[in-house]
Amino acid sequence: MELTRRDEDMVAVLSLSGRLDLANGNTLKDEIKTVLDSGKTAIHLCMKDLEFVNSSGLGAMVSIMKEIRLRRGRLTLSDMADYVREVFDITQLSHIFEIFPTEEEALHSYQTAAQI
């Protein structure tokens, strides 16, 4: 799995590519901790190039969600391949994650929330 980070105003945008599984769940957790420690608590994960996720990867996702909530932050996801979305739906994790069709829509939601 590869992770690239860029900042869009108040939101840290991480792009995931490759596989999210037992071998690299900790990489994601460590990167999220780094982002949170840098003071950013609004995090968006773009999953456009994520090819595969299994239950170990889902476990890492739940772990980072808990960590972000603990810091009173917000996590959004977008651009899931149909197959990845299906895994989130089967496990009902789509109920606890904010999933947007596109990154643009996800980032727009932060602007809207900031205006309220």
Added chain:
Amino acid sequence: MSFIKLTYSSVIKSEQYMYDDVKAFLVDKSIDARLINNIMLSVSEAFTNALLHGNQSDPNKSIHISITTNNDEIIADITDEGSGDVEHLGSHEEADLWQEGGRGMMLIKRISREVAFSKSIKTGGTQVTIKFDRNKYKHKVEQNI
């Protein structure tokens, strides 16, 4: 009928090698892409269970994979070299949403046609047999046209 037999040591890196090998075999057999996704997820989950729970990450123990395809079904066997205790494997409660583990077996059951657990005569460990119905996917393709 076609089949492939593979063996890997119980180290985390092996999961990636197994994934690449099994996927290449299935692609070569012109299996439906959605079915390949479901097979790869199921085999990955069973492989992780074999590695962590069956072989307890002992690099001296192996995980054996066998994939058999015919016109109607695909059968995946994942066998470890652990204690072969299969009694606890059959019944899996759905994971609490905020739980970090415990979704693997539930996923396999949801996306395959049949899952069975047995004690392997060859290794003494646990053998997980997962079956997939090829016709179900062919039917979906016809419906989509």
